[in-house]
Amino acid sequence: MKIKSESDTYQESHVTCFLTKEINKLLDEAKKRSGRSKKQEAEMRLADSLLRFQSLAEIGIATEVKP
Numbered sequence: 001m002k003i004k005s006e007s008d009t010y011q012e013s014h015v016t017c018f019l020t021k022e023i024n025k026l027l028d029e030a031k032k033r034s035g036r037s038k039k040q041e042a043e044m045r046l047a048d049s050l051l052r053f054q055s056l057a058e059i060g061i062a063t064e065v066k067p
Contacts, residue, residue, distance in 0.1 A: 031041040053062040
């Protein structure tokens with residue numbers, strides 16, 4: 001019998017967000033350095049942030065995930 005894990009309850013999702021001019025520029029520069037598309041770069045950076053930090057009080061102030 002397979003036990004349903006918490007991750008089985010979620011599906012992939014699309015998210016639309018607003019980027020300031022400054023963040024758009026930084027994302028564009030990052031995608032050029034990495035060779036990824038802007039969408040791929042944004043997805044990777046969001047995933048990395050969510051996996052490494054459990055909370056974000058404001059930009060630059062984050063609490064890391066405890067192992």
